[in-house]
Amino acid sequence: MGLLIEGKWVDQWYDTKATNGKFVRSESQFRNWIYPQSQYQANEPTHFPAVAGRYHLYISLACPWAHRALIFIKLKQLDNLISISCVHPDMLSNGWEFKSDETFADANIAAGDPLYGFSFAHQLYSKADEGYTGRVTVPILWDKETHTIVSNESADIIRIFNRAFNDITGNHLDFYPDDKVEAIDTLNNRIYNTVNNGVYKCGFASTQEAYEEALIPLFDTLDFLENRLENSPYLFGEEQTEADWRLFTTLIRFDAVYFGHFKCNLKRIVDYPNLIGYLKRLYNTPNIPDTVNLQHIKRHYYYSHDTINPSRIVPVGPNSFFA
Numbered sequence: 001m002g003l004l005i006e007g008k009w010v011d012q013w014y015d016t017k018a019t020n021g022k023f024v025r026s027e028s029q030f031r032n033w034i035y036p037q038s039q040y041q042a043n044e045p046t047h048f049p050a051v052a053g054r055y056h057l058y059i060s061l062a063c064p065w066a067h068r069a070l071i072f073i074k075l076k077q078l079d080n081l082i083s084i085s086c087v088h089p090d091m092l093s094n095g096w097e098f099k100s101d102e103t104f105a106d107a108n109i110a111a112g113d114p115l116y117g118f119s120f121a122h123q124l125y126s127k128a129d130e131g132y133t134g135r136v137t138v139p140i141l142w143d144k145e146t147h148t149i150v151s152n153e154s155a156d157i158i159r160i161f162n163r164a165f166n167d168i169t170g171n172h173l174d175f176y177p178d179d180k181v182e183a184i185d186t187l188n189n190r191i192y193n194t195v196n197n198g199v200y201k202c203g204f205a206s207t208q209e210a211y212e213e214a215l216i217p218l219f220d221t222l223d224f225l226e227n228r229l230e231n232s233p234y235l236f237g238e239e240q241t242e243a244d245w246r247l248f249t250t251l252i253r254f255d256a257v258y259f260g261h262f263k264c265n266l267k268r269i270v271d272y273p274n275l276i277g278y279l280k281r282l283y284n285t286p287n288i289p290d291t292v293n294l295q296h297i298k299r300h301y302y303y304s305h306d307t308i309n310p311s312r313i314v315p316v317g318p319n320s321f322f323a
């Protein structure tokens with residue numbers, strides 16, 4: 001685990017000393033946008049046009065943020081327009097690596113870097129910006145034409161996928177409808193701070209106080225969501241929205257990883273009747289099971305975070321999502 005400093009790779013774990021033991025996630029730095037041809041302005045440096053075959057998505061099958069992007073490829077039927085490949089689940093001193101390894105072959109997503117044959121994800125960041133300083137994270141939405149990163153922010157990538165390619169695919173499903181924008185943003189904000197990022201705040205805390213400060217709001221929000229789902233299949237009623245999918249990628253990892261490895265252990269998701277029903281409902285959406293790789297998920301967290309799990313032993317259970 002490390003980061004790039006002025007384009008050079010430096011191996012170091014998250015520094016929580018300056019923040020009283022709290023984990024503070026850094027902001028993504030590539031925040032460009034893909035627009036449909038009708039809205040694309042060539043003279044705007046942050047604009048990229050929606051063109052079939054032009055973009056590549058680099059993901060980790062273990063990572064909940066990258067998982068969102070993969071899910072939107074499926075929901076919006078973008079498989080034939082955007083190519084995808086994945087990193088190896090082990091994120092060690094070189095950060096995310098591209099290597100093929102039969103043990104971790106996924107049935108649907110190829111491993112490696114088909115564009116440049118790079119060994120490390122940090123080489124993509126240096127290619128995009130030779131003086132880049134910051135973390136090397138996935139997902140990475142890459143432009144094959146100008147050889148740069150369009151976006152490394154999953155929240156933006158799923159909104160790009162929600163709209164930009166509709167004219168090409170004919171898929172007009174809308175997971176961020178105009179009349180719900182404010183309500184979705186408000187709920188996303190709570191779920192991001194206390195659940196999606198909340199589990200990381202628990203897991204990467206380096207003081208008892210910082211851990212407990214993250215744990216309590218995490219379970220407050222899970223209790224609140226359990227209540228909200230009492231009479232409703234999804235967070236905003238009958239229709240799925242992006243809020244559901246942003247929550248899904250954390251919930252599906254919870255009992256297998258966050259409960260044990262990140263010490264988020266007041267309750268499991270299976271202990272919440274509405275949340276577990278909701279998780280199964282989302283999981284059973286067409287093409288979604290193909291996006292969930294429990295082997296990568298468990299291996300990545302338990303094997304990569306040796307400050308938390310120095311033995312690198314990967315627990316055997318649970319070996320299904322809902323048990």
Ligand SMILES: N[C@@H](CCC(=O)N[C@@H](CS)C(=O)NCC(=O)O)C(=O)O
Nearest residue numbers: 063064065135136137138152153154
């Ligand atoms: N805000 C980013 C966060 C992405 C992120 O932190 N991804 C993790 C994997 S789960 C990562 O690549 N971490 C590497 C690092 O922090 O060095 C997003 O949502 O896209």
